[in-house]
Amino acid sequence: MKAQDYKEMPLRPVQTDGAESVSMRWLISQKEAPNFVMRMFEVAKNGHTPLHSHETEHEVFILEGQGELVYENEKKPFRTGYVVYVEPNKMHQFRNTGESTLKFICLIPNN
Amino acid sequence: MKAQDYKEMPLRPVQTDGAESVSMRWLISQKEAPNFVMRMFEVAKNGHTPLHSHETEHEVFILEGQGELVYENEKKPFRTGYVVYVEPNKMHQFRNTGESTLKFICLIPNN
Numbered sequence: 001m002k003a004q005d006y007k008e009m010p011l012r013p014v015q016t017d018g019a020e021s022v023s024m025r026w027l028i029s030q031k032e033a034p035n036f037v038m039r040m041f042e043v044a045k046n047g048h049t050p051l052h053s054h055e056t057e058h059e060v061f062i063l064e065g066q067g068e069l070v071y072e073n074e075k076k077p078f079r080t081g082y083v084v085y086v087e088p089n090k091m092h093q094f095r096n097t098g099e100s101t102l103k104f105i106c107l108i109p110n111n
Numbered sequence: 112m113k114a115q116d117y118k119e120m121p122l123r124p125v126q127t128d129g130a131e132s133v134s135m136r137w138l139i140s141q142k143e144a145p146n147f148v149m150r151m152f153e154v155a156k157n158g159h160t161p162l163h164s165h166e167t168e169h170e171v172f173i174l175e176g177q178g179e180l181v182y183e184n185e186k187k188p189f190r191t192g193y194v195v196y197v198e199p200n201k202m203h204q205f206r207n208t209g210e211s212t213l214k215f216i217c218l219i220p221n222n
Contacts, residue, residue, distance in 0.1 A: 001180075001182050001185075001187070001195075001196065001197060001198065001201065002194065002195060002196040003180050003187040003188075003189050003193055003194070003195045003196075004193065004194055005190075005192050005193055005194075006172075006192050006193070006194050007192060009194070027172070027194040028170050028194060028196050032196055033168060033170060033196065034168065035146065035147060035168070035220040036146060036147045036170065036218065036220065038170050038172070038194065038218075057144060057145065057146070059139050059144060059147065059149050059218065061117075061138070061149070061172070061216055063174075069112075069114050071112050074112075076112070076114040077114075078114050079116075081116050081117050081118060082114055082115065082116055082117070083113065083114075083115055083116075083117050083120070083138040083139060083149065084112075084113065084114045085112065085113040085139050085143055085144065086112060087112065090112065105172055105216075107147065107149075107170065107218060109146040109147065
C-alpha cells in the first residue's frame with residue numbers, strides 16, 4: 001500500500017529528444033504495480049513533450065494549467081480537469097499554451 | 112482520441128452495498144481503452160466507499176478534499192495531491208473525513 005503526497009516524490013528532467021522544459025515524477029512504478037503505471041509530468045511555460053508515437057496508449061488527467069494536444073493532423077485545446085485519451089501508434093504531443101506550469105498525470109500499460 | 116472536461120461526463124450514484132454518498136463518472140471506459148480504465152469518484156461529506164477487497168489493484172490520485180484510507184487493519188490519512196496504491200485482494204475503503212466533497216480518480220485493469 002502507498003499513500004503519499006506527490007510533492008515528496010522526486011522530480012527529474014525529461015531528456016528525451018524533442019522534449020522541451022519537461023520534468024517527470026514516477027508516482028506508481030513497475031516495481032509496485034503489475035499492469036500499468038502512473039507518472040506526473042510538469043511542463044514549464046512554452047514547453048512541450050516530444051511529438052512522437054508508440055505502441056502504448058496514454059490515459060491522462062490534466063491537474064493544472066492549460067495546453068494543446070497535437071494529435072496526428074489535429075490540435076485540441078485542454079485545461080485543468082480535462083481527460084485525454086491517446087490511442088496506440090498515433091502521433092501526439094502535449095504543449096503548454098498557458099502562463100503557468102502545466103501538470104498532468106499520464107498512465108501507460110506495462111509491457 | 113478524446114479530450115474532454117470531466118464535468119461534461121455523467122455523474123451517477125454508486126449503489127453498491129456499503130457505499131454511502133458516493134457517485135462516479137466513467138472518464139475512460141473499456142469501450143475506449145484496451146488495458147485499463149479511469150473513473151472519478153465523488154464522496155460527499157461523511158460518505159465512504161464500500162469496505163471490500165477484490166482481485167483488481169487500484170491506482171488513485173486525490174484531486175480534491177481529504178480523507179482516510181482504511182487498509183486491512185490500518186488507517187492512513189490523505190488529502191489533495193496524494194497518490195494511493197492498493198494491492199489486489201486487500202481490504203480497503205476510502206472515507207471522506209473533511210468538510211467538502213472528496214474527489215479522486217481511480218484506475219483499474221480490464222479483466
